[in-house]
Amino acid sequence: xxxxxxxxxxxxxxxxxxxxxxxxxxxxxxxxxxxxxxxxxxxxxxxxxxxxxxxxxxxxxxxxxxxxxxxxxxxxxxxxxxxxxxxxxxxxxxxxxxxxxxxxxxxxxxxxxxxxxxxxxxxxxxxxxxxxxxxxxxxxxxxxxxxxxxxxxxxxxxxxxxxxxxxxxxxxxxxxxxxxxxxxxxxxxxxxxxxxxxxxxxxxxxxxxxxxxxxxxxxxxxxxxxxxxxxxxxxxxxxxxxxxxxxxxxxxxxxxxxxxxxxxxxxxxxxxxxxxxxxxxxxxxxxxxxxxxxxxxxxxxxxxxxxxxxxxxxxxxxxxxxxxxxxxxxxxxxxxxxxxxxxxxxxxxxxxxxxxxxxxxxxxxxxxxxxxxxxxxxxxxxxxxxxxxxxxxxxxxxxxxxxxxxxxxxxxxxxxxxxxxxxxxxxxxxxxxxxxxxxxxxxxxxxxxxxxxxxxxxxxxxxxxxxxxxxxxxx
Amino acid sequence: xxxxxxxxxxxxxxxxxxxxxxxxxxxxxxxxxxxxxxxxxxxxxxxxxxxxxxxxxxxxxxxxxxxxxxxxxxxxxxxxxxxxxxxxxxxxxxxxxxxxxxxxxxxxxxxxxxxxxxxxxxxxxxxxxxxxxxxxxxxxxxxxxxxxxxxxxxxxxxxxxxxxxxxxxxxxxxxxxxxxxxxxxxxxxxxxxxxxxxxxxxxxxxxxxxxxxxxxxxxxxxxxxxxxxxxxxxxxxxxxxxxxxxxxxxxxxxxxxxxxxxxxxxxxxxxxxxxxxxxxxxxxxxxxxxxxxxxxxxxxxxxxxxxxxxxxxxxxxxxxxxxxxxxxxxxxxxxxxxxxxxxxxxxxxxxxxxxxxxxxxxxxxxxxxxxxxxxxxxxxxxxxxxxxxxxxxxxxxxxxxxxxxxxxxxxxxxxxxxxxxxxxxxxxxxxxxxxxxxxxxxxxxxxxxxxxxxxxxxxxxxxxxxxxxxxxxxx
Numbered sequence: 044x045x046x047x048x049x050x051x052x053x054x055x056x057x058x059x060x061x062x063x064x065x066x067x068x069x070x071x072x073x074x075x076x077x078x079x080x081x082x083x084x085x086x087x088x089x090x091x092x093x094x095x096x097x098x099x100x101x102x103x104x105x106x107x108x109x110x111x112x113x114x115x116x117x118x119x120x121x122x123x124x125x126x127x128x129x130x131x132x133x134x135x136x137x138x139x140x141x142x143x144x145x146x147x148x149x150x151x152x153x154x155x156x157x158x159x160x161x162x163x164x165x166x167x168x169x170x171x172x173x174x175x176x177x178x179x180x181x182x183x184x185x186x187x188x189x190x191x192x193x194x195x196x197x198x199x200x201x202x203x204x205x206x207x208x209x210x211x212x213x214x215x216x217x218x219x220x221x222x223x224x225x226x227x228x229x230x231x232x233x234x235x236x237x238x239x240x241x242x243x244x245x246x247x248x249x250x251x252x253x254x255x256x257x258x259x260x261x262x263x264x265x266x267x268x269x270x271x272x273x274x275x276x277x278x279x280x281x282x283x284x285x286x287x288x289x290x291x292x293x294x295x296x297x298x299x300x301x302x303x304x305x306x307x308x309x310x311x312x313x314x315x316x317x318x319x320x321x322x323x324x325x326x327x328x329x330x331x332x333x334x335x336x337x338x339x340x341x342x343x344x345x346x347x348x349x350x351x352x353x354x355x356x357x358x359x360x361x362x363x364x365x366x367x368x369x370x371x372x373x374x375x376x377x378x379x380x381x382x383x384x385x386x387x388x389x390x391x392x393x394x395x396x397x398x399x400x401x402x403x404x405x406x407x408x409x410x411x412x413x414x415x416x417x418x419x420x421x422x423x424x425x426x427x428x429x430x431x432x433x434x435x436x437x438x439x440x441x442x443x444x445x446x447x448x449x450x451x452x453x454x455x456x457x458x459x460x461x462x463x464x465x466x467x468x469x470x471x472x473x474x475x476x477x478x479x480x481x482x483x484x485x486x487x488x489x490x491x492x493x494x495x496x497x498x499x500x501x502x503x504x505x506x507x508x509x510x511x512x513x514x515x516x517x518x
Numbered sequence: 519x520x521x522x523x524x525x526x527x528x529x530x531x532x533x534x535x536x537x538x539x540x541x542x543x544x545x546x547x548x549x550x551x552x553x554x555x556x557x558x559x560x561x562x563x564x565x566x567x568x569x570x571x572x573x574x575x576x577x578x579x580x581x582x583x584x585x586x587x588x589x590x591x592x593x594x595x596x597x598x599x600x601x602x603x604x605x606x607x608x609x610x611x612x613x614x615x616x617x618x619x620x621x622x623x624x625x626x627x628x629x630x631x632x633x634x635x636x637x638x639x640x641x642x643x644x645x646x647x648x649x650x651x652x653x654x655x656x657x658x659x660x661x662x663x664x665x666x667x668x669x670x671x672x673x674x675x676x677x678x679x680x681x682x683x684x685x686x687x688x689x690x691x692x693x694x695x696x697x698x699x700x701x702x703x704x705x706x707x708x709x710x711x712x713x714x715x716x717x718x719x720x721x722x723x724x725x726x727x728x729x730x731x732x733x734x735x736x737x738x739x740x741x742x743x744x745x746x747x748x749x750x751x752x753x754x755x756x757x758x759x760x761x762x763x764x765x766x767x768x769x770x771x772x773x774x775x776x777x778x779x780x781x782x783x784x785x786x787x788x789x790x791x792x793x794x795x796x797x798x799x800x801x802x803x804x805x806x807x808x809x810x811x812x813x814x815x816x817x818x819x820x821x822x823x824x825x826x827x828x829x830x831x832x833x834x835x836x837x838x839x840x841x842x843x844x845x846x847x848x849x850x851x852x853x854x855x856x857x858x859x860x861x862x863x864x865x866x867x868x869x870x871x872x873x874x875x876x877x878x879x880x881x882x883x884x885x886x887x888x889x890x891x892x893x894x895x896x897x898x899x900x901x902x903x904x905x906x907x908x909x910x911x912x913x914x915x916x917x918x919x920x921x922x923x924x925x926x927x928x929x930x931x932x933x934x935x936x937x938x939x940x941x942x943x944x945x946x947x948x949x950x951x952x953x954x955x956x957x958x959x960x961x962x963x964x965x966x967x968x969x970x971x972x973x974x975x976x977x978x979x980x981x982x983x984x985x986x987x988x989x990x991x992x993x
Contacts (some may be wrong), residue, residue, distance in 0.1 A: 111646035
């Protein structure tokens, strides 16, 4: 990657946020457009972020007792019809294989848009007794949903994700799992992506096709819009009944299991770009940054400079820092721009005078501050700075978001709120008509219920409110 | 997994090797059959082996300068026709998407059987100058090849693999990469899978469709058949010309790049099963074993037994051993059988008398030896035993294989050799007729050229031999 030219113009983030996003993802080498409409190529710099996300999440999944597996890509179309809401939700988006091995297939096959059905069909075979429960399986896979309008990472016909599918003997346990994984996602989003998220239950209209209840985590992007960054679903016995997943309980009675599913995807990369990026480009939180610190030699041809840079690089690498030394023949200024655009958390500048003084200048990508540090304990300094960047990025994002949550008592206030780039809390009576009206008039949708808050009146109809809901325009 | 019942009959490995294989893969919970013909579900116990394989290989790919990326699953059918040999080789096996999003597609799309074409199309966009070279990218992905006869891990319509695709400015460098990765595969196969492999160039008939030269690594299975465990391809400028991958060289001239590709797949799991398994089931080498040591409490209800088992488990886990303690209520004998069938390298038996004596009995799955060890330095003992198992398994496999490599001077000897379950070295004149004749009359194929060996005469036609070739029946 180091050899490619990334210093190119990106659109003004204040004036044209969508164009800024497109420029940044393509020009920093995160992604490119595939030949088939709506597909993306995740390039090494983008994929390295995904690898870091995977490694952090996978650790958490395993610590909570889950094991990974791999289920087939192709699902018989007939499977989708077994759960009525599910087929309605997903059939229109499915890509279908009709021919294979030079012949037309007897039954068309869907490329998985999600795998509840095929997990269900296998679980019905594997689960016989209460001793087989719970089953806690996750898979890392590609999925396909044919979308009309696509944007890299945010909405692509193919994307990468993980999908957990669990089966339990009781409603309580399945619900507990659903909430536990929502908590795992939230902790991960905050501590790894430095994105504060609001978690909560979704409305019927916004829930997953086939779920009893869906819970989401919503992240505020820099334009004030919301991005659904992950969801967990309590599926009740819907899929258990559709696929006959039954077990013999201790009391000798055959019972249906209760299931959950939960997933996050490469969308998370879009989320971190739009939550943290600025006019210079990407700002990547250290935990998931492919390169955490870059060393730029100043006056590289002067005796001892490159040697010292390499010495520091080796020291940092040994200390577990993902570090690169940019020894290409571009100018320092050019390199500064390039690595700032690529969002590397720390830049270490090392020139003859710094080396003589036993110092290095370190630039923080998040605050744009440049400070001089002693070279004598540079590894400790860099590690501590990376920790500070991670923490401060979350805090800054939280302050930004909290300053943009407003309350609305009427549809007019709600419209004003979302037009101002805010999350808007408002009372809602619970009826679909009011929810639809909000969408029609403000382009905002119900993101999640604001847990623990109780408004008096519905902002639309004025009737008794059942819930306080966070409304926002969303990706 | 621990809750499922794996102690079931498996076929006699000596009498019915194919049935033994099928029994073992299904009954140990490695794999199950998917609903679509030829597909497999890789269950947690099997997928954990794949995760260990991935982690070992990925480390090696990165250490040799490669980065991971992700390219789209769907490839326009027209791409395949751009390289003449390639389309001939792969078109018959392709699964085709004709409909998506409720509409018929303008152009049918292939589910990737391999990705040279789509990498080529993107590289033509990314590579402009000699400064952009080399490009060293790998991807971990699923691929689809519609096969008539399928067997779990060995030949399935969908499988998981990694595919490296590199582009270089010279033939020498691309060839060096091709050989380097063959070396990486060989070192991995021997040190991680404990499988000795023979590497070498393949004949024209056996080479990858679209390659200039293919190199393979061949592993001997317990029935004497060969399994192609990995291949690397020198592609010359075939795909560069098909996809116009050109760069401006230092001398100001536009030139085509030279490319390589290389891959291994979930077939490797089949390889390690058939290279090491025995009448009791799987024997998994420690480096890739999901569980490296299992602790079985003896007289578990006696005071202190479970506590001691847990203490030892925690100690081993802390020492980096993948360890489980089987506290289910089955009998020790039942557990012995179960974990032996699952191929766990070490079993640690701990009962009241052992504990009192400060000892533990440790059973080695590879040699079936049971030895008493002191509990005082149990972690060191287990780690050292795991190292010994790994080393001895490779050595045993090497002795087995080397005793089954024979020489043949005639077609009759060649037939006798392969019927006896051997790899057969024989001279070959280099003509296709003789190669075809060997296959027709012995069901053996040319696996690889035996490097550095020179036979005098072709075993078929008696003319001057060009190569010494290793022939074998193969999976």
